[in-house]
């Protein structure tokens with residue numbers, strides 16, 4: 001029987017319990033596992049494989065439609081694992097407007113290892129094609145992008161990538177597997193910061209790489225086991241508990257985000273609202289074609305930098321904090337927080353200025369979020 005997404009979040013595709021039949025899958029807090037014979041039980045050492053982590057990886061595979069998933073200790077560990085697929089002289093075409101930590105990874109680690117990266121607007125297919133070189137090995141995207149909410153056409157990029165023998169890697173953090181499944185659209189690898197919507201409670205750090213084929217999944221699993229950044233059992237349990245409510249949280253967050261975005265567009269001190277759920281957003285149609293919703297991430301611009309900075313001090317209910325996707329609404333100042341490590345020239349080109357704020361809408365009552373933003377904008 002085919003299960004719907006809401007059901008998969010709670011029960012996965014089949015009942016998966018240990019021999020105690022506990023509804024909350026146990027935390028197997030063990031570094032090593034005794035062998036009963038030479039074949040073993042499939043579990044030997046937790047860096048390689050742990051039952052609690054495997055349980056969560058299976059749930060993520062069913063939600064993303066992946067052949068297999070590896071769970072990591074952070075979203076950045078997941079991104080780093082993907083980059084271990086490449087060798088010196090390889091080249092990657094990448095969304096120019098993406099999480100600043102990934103830009104820092106490229107500058108601090110990837111380039112040092114001889115892998116070069118070109119940053120382009122991946123919502124522009126022709127621009128991506130122009131950047132493909134003989135040594136290009138992958139296209140790496142975030143859609144919607146961070147923080148400018150540009151939408152890239154996943155299926156078209158997959159076709160382009162495959163026609164040149166490249167991998168398409170999609171960071172699906174902003175929409176979560178509940179709203180978007182890049183593998184079904186042709187992507188080879190899907191990355192998540194599990195810290196965000198998937199775990200959902202701002203209480204743990206986690207990451208995932210979901211692979212479209214068993215071969216790619218095995219390569220990532222080998223990197224995970226070898227480099228040793230697998231998700232710890234307790235964190236895997238916390239994330240799994242969070243996933244159970246992914247559907248209801250995401251529905252409420254998106255509902256709130258629509259209300260907040262609409263309200264922001266009417267505000268006299270707000271000069272621009274970037275939300276892919278607004279029909280006037282350039283990415284609205286493409287997002288609607290490839291995703292089941294617009295999510296809960298909104299960027300907006302105030303009329304002055306002073307107002308943006310004052311807002312961060314005046315908010316009460318919404319918290320001035322980095323991160324996104326949790327039940328609590330968070331307001332971020334990309335210039336000095338998430339995107340501080342993006343080179344200044346690129347930041348200016350992208351429009352990450354001192355008037356730009358990014359809001360992750362939580363599950364509080366929409367009216368309360370709006371009241372708080374209203375008083376902070378005065």
Ligand SMILES: Cc1ncc(COP(=O)(O)O)c(C=O)c1O
Pocket residue numbers: 074075076077099101142146171173174192193194195205206207323
């Ligand atoms: C889109 C995106 N990808 C990856 C990451 C990295 O994830 P983590 O903070 O879990 O390492 C983040 C973190 O903010 C993110 O926003």
